[in-house]
Amino acid sequence: MAKTTFSSKLGVLLAAAGSAVGLGSIWKFPYVVGQNGGGAFILLYLACSFILGLPLVMNEFQIGQKSGKSVYGAYRALRGNGRWQWLAWMNVITLLLIMSFYAVVTGWCINYLFEAMTNTFAQMDANALSAHFQEFEMHSLKVILYAVIAVVLTGAVLWFDVSKGIERMTKILMPLLFVIMLALAIYMLCTCPNTSGYEFLFRPDFSKITPQVFLEALGLSVFTLSIGVGILITYGSYMVEGQKVASTSIQMIALTIMVALLAGMVIFPAVFAYGFSPAEGPQLIFVTLPMVFQHMWNPALMSSVFFFLVLIAALTSTISMMEVPIAFLCEATAQRKRPLNRHQSAIIVSVVIIALSILVVLAPQLFDIFNALTSNILMPLGALAISVFTGWFAPQALYQGSPVGAKIYRILLRWVLPIAILVVFLNSLNII
Numbered sequence: 001m002a003k004t005t006f007s008s009k010l011g012v013l014l015a016a017a018g019s020a021v022g023l024g025s026i027w028k029f030p031y032v033v034g035q036n037g038g039g040a041f042i043l044l045y046l047a048c049s050f051i052l053g054l055p056l057v058m059n060e061f062q063i064g065q066k067s068g069k070s071v072y073g074a075y076r077a078l079r080g081n082g083r084w085q086w087l088a089w090m091n092v093i094t095l096l097l098i099m100s101f102y103a104v105v106t107g108w109c110i111n112y113l114f115e116a117m118t119n120t121f122a123q124m125d126a127n128a129l130s131a132h133f134q135e136f137e138m139h140s141l142k143v144i145l146y147a148v149i150a151v152v153l154t155g156a157v158l159w160f161d162v163s164k165g166i167e168r169m170t171k172i173l174m175p176l177l178f179v180i181m182l183a184l185a186i187y188m189l190c191t192c193p194n195t196s197g198y199e200f201l202f203r204p205d206f207s208k209i210t211p212q213v214f215l216e217a218l219g220l221s222v223f224t225l226s227i228g229v230g231i232l233i234t235y236g237s238y239m240v241e242g243q244k245v246a247s248t249s250i251q252m253i254a255l256t257i258m259v260a261l262l263a264g265m266v267i268f269p270a271v272f273a274y275g276f277s278p279a280e281g282p283q284l285i286f287v288t289l290p291m292v293f294q295h296m297w298n299p300a301l302m303s304s305v306f307f308f309l310v311l312i313a314a315l316t317s318t319i320s321m322m323e324v325p326i327a328f329l330c331e332a333t334a335q336r337k338r339p340l341n342r343h344q345s346a347i348i349v350s351v352v353i354i355a356l357s358i359l360v361v362l363a364p365q366l367f368d369i370f371n372a373l374t375s376n377i378l379m380p381l382g383a384l385a386i387s388v389f390t391g392w393f394a395p396q397a398l399y400q401g402s403p404v405g406a407k408i409y410r411i412l413l414r415w416v417l418p419i420a421i422l423v424v425f426l427n428s429l430n431i432i
């Protein structure tokens with residue numbers, strides 16, 4: 001069987017950036033920045049992303065590129081035995097759990113896009129919008145329907161080979177996302193009556209930087225860069241011949257940070273300009289912003305464009321999350337008498353995720369449990385394990401740049417990153 005690859009270096013870059021740029025960058029990043037010292041936090045986040053995030057991103061790409069396999073075969077191929085196979089399973093389970101609620105939220109975005117297009121939010125005030133959101137959330141059947149649409153849309157892209165599905169889609173969607181985001185940020189810059197939003201986002205306040213905030217920056221880097229779940233391993237295995245891991249990783253991180261900052265430059269100037277207070281999470285996207293858009297030129301158009309943008313960001317992330325279990329299934333059954341092909345795997349993974357999403361909708365407490373379990377426990381543990389795997393058990397997958405670079409990289413993977421992640425992990429569990 002021919003090896004699966006993307007057809008261009010740009011394809012890998014945009015698909016990885018698509019995975020990274022998601023709801024985290026839009027509804028979490030700008031708010032966390034504003035809350036934790038603005039420009040000072042941005043510097044810290046940049047440091048965390050480039051000093052600690054970069055080696056982790058490179059490491060995952062490198063594992064995929066060196067082994068040429070998805071998570072199912074990668075650890076086994078590099079280690080020479082199946083002792084690290086639990087990590088492959090952990091990656092897949094983590095992603096299925098993240099998808100179970102991410103699909104629900106992506107479904108909300110689809111519903112809000114339709115509502116924006118039909119001008120449903122016109123004349124709704126804060127209370128009405130808040131009630132409207134709660135009412136929608138309670139309407140289980142509707143929420144399930146939209147979650148199913150989100151999974152089916154993602155599954156439809158993954159039905160095709162990676163170069164025809166993921167690559168083609170992300171090559172259209174990511175530039176579109178970037179252009180719309182840039183256009184909205186410029187629009188805000190030109191029409192915004194005051195600078196409070198920019199001050200909230202950028203004014204550096206170094207007094208807010210505490211060890212706690214440092215941990216927050218590191219945790220945010222891991223989440224926004226989609227580290228620790230094997231997505232970048234899988235995409236690394238699709239890299240074209242001779243693709244440079246270091247430069248691809250740097251470009252991916254730079255793109256992600258740029259989009260996250262642009263998101264902040266769209267959201268907060270608007271929120272502050274019309275006298276609202278900033279929030280994070282669903283409240284920001286589904287209550288505050290629809291209200292803010294009512295004050296702008298052509299509210300129906302502006303809010304439709306915005307929800308379209310959020311939907312693109314979410315879908316390019318769901319694509320990456322579902323690709324990992326699909327590639328896993330194909331590879332795991334390859335030696336069987338009847339191996340599963342991509343189409344069959346895509347259907348199986350979609351059905352499992354739909355079942356999990358229905359569970360999350362019907363038992364809403366699972367939403368918070370899965371969210372906390374994945375972002376506070378499984379993702380940091382995954383990042384820690386992948387770092388230890390290469391640093392201690394699969395040194396042939398270590399970066400081989402200049403001798404000095406390689407040495408620093410090895411120390412980072414063996415000691416610095418595992419310890420840093422462990423501290424974040426214990427902190428998020430309130431143990432330290």
Ligand code: PFF
Nearest residue numbers: 020022023024025224226229
């Ligand atoms: N990086 C995505 C975001 O910031 O929204 C979230 C994410 C995607 C987390 C994929 C984990 C993951 F496996």
